[in-house]
Amino acid sequence: MDKSNKVKWGILGCGKIAHKFASDLSLSESGVLYACASRNGDQAREFGIKHKASTHFNNYLSLAECKEVDVIYIATPHSFHHEHALLCLANKKHVLCEKPMGLNEIQVLSMIAAATKNKVFLMEAVWTSFLPAIIQVKQMINEGEIGDIRHIKADFGFRTIFDAQSRLFNPNLAGGSLLDIGIYPLFISLILSGYPSYVQSIAHLAATGVDDECTILLQFSSGATASLYSTLTCDTDTICEIYGTKGKITIPTRFHEQDHFYLQLNGKDRVEIKSGKKGLGYYHEIEHTNACIQNNITESNIMTHSLSLQLVRLMDEIRKQCGLVYPSERLGH
Template identity: 45%
Template sequence: MVKFGIIGLGKVAHKFAHDLALVDGCVLQAVGSRNLKKARKFATEHQATQFYSSYEEVAADPEIAIIYIATPHVFHFENTMMCLHAGKAVICEKPFAMNLEEVEIMIQTAKDKNLFLMEALWTRFIPSTLKVIELMEQNTIGKIHSIQANFGYVATTDPTSRLIARELGGGSLLDIGIYPIFISLLLLGTPVETASIAQLSKTGIDQHCAMLMKFKNGATAILESTFLTMTSNEAALYGSKGKITMQAPFHHTEKIVVEINGTEPYQIASPMIGNGYAHEIEEVKNCLIAGKIESDKMSFINSLELMKTLDLIRSQVNLTY
């Protein structure tokens, strides 16, 4: 039985805990919050064995094998390092950290301590994403020439929200822009050229970010993230023989539409288990049982290349934290 701990008990943590109960061989051992009442309520709702009023107590629980970190972006590095130094494996929400240097330190520490570490980028494990990869490997739509993907909605303007507050790593790029970027890197590799523009708020976070990328094989990606308007939230892959559309919301879609040139489109349904987090939990469980320190699907290299790209875009749009 793989025993999990959770620190940072917001909305995503609730979804993760719900799905954890759906995965055989996994159990929620303990949860931690700075607010003991919140921790107690969360533990009761999700049948956790223990609850604590500090993250450090979760990391010190001898029963726990791995800790899921769902705190705001700016705390990912600090929380991950604390858990690793306490001898715990870690699955940390995206973005993995705030910059490449932090990610490099986290990964090196995991290697030095022989502990499993993975960025919790759930899109990588969603059945529809795996199906798209399979279709590409089968050359279903031929050579990919372009990816167009966007993620946008009208976000809160509350200056204390983690989405808006600069001190909490706010902005569309790290919160939702990471998804169209990730799907492009996953399918096309690391970009060889990237050009970005953004609309910054008065507080210095990006409200809107547009990116154009070129890849080694000549393919391009046109990507967008925004807190200012609702976009289609789809990802479209254009190939020499046709088109694949990952329907909204593409980052955890359950429907793909395939359109081969000159033929009628057809739909592929790929249902998720629970909220969609069960698939990454299953991967984590299997990696721990196998004694791995990284996932083949969401490897250290994957996280490093993703953060390199995010850092480059931030430098181009003058987004600093």
């Protein structure tokens, strides 16, 4: 691709997160919203007008087939990521897919295989990985600033009224706290401490059978541990604390979208470190995706395929321990 040209984006599914993403895309220096698609023509038109798209479609296939579009952001419920990503990849579109990339490891493996076969970019939209604060925390820890990590504590929770049909509680949309928000505490422990050697989890299941609470204990080969919690039943602090032998790092609420953090070395005063962020924070993953596409890179070196596979393997194991199987998985998908 000619680097002087802006990357042309398509957005598939015009729901809540799609609006936020489009708002940050408008800040991009290297990409532009070209098209959007909704199952509902009026919704597609309104979204397109609001976010200044060049065109809009009343179905997803037309977007996947649109010749002008380079990359498609998939912003549909969890249970459709696999199907919608495969549709776009088969049409040789680069794909940025909302988290979780797929429902299970089998789905993620087939998405990666489709991207490889079609020689296109595929990345899970874990935007947290690209936030300057998270990158800085990771770097400080790698450089031994707080010594050896011994424990990570992270939570993500909010109280929401039970609604069996909603995306959060409907098993057919792969609802539940783990896949929706528990993925963030899990992700932060994965990038800071690596894949655990031991996983123990307990969930409370809502009336629809999806987890409205999930508690996870991890242990790593170093002997260090993590305690993680996600919930749809109460408002929690949504912070991340990393305890090391020389001090502690705290990423305050809400840690997954934060622009600053605190460093407290043993016996010293707590210091605030401001890392900043642009827009709502999605800007950073957008610029990274644009740079990959402009340089013909098909896999991010930050949010790698391997990281997505590790994440989904962990969630598969946690769901197995908690007895959480989605309806489509009973049919073998």
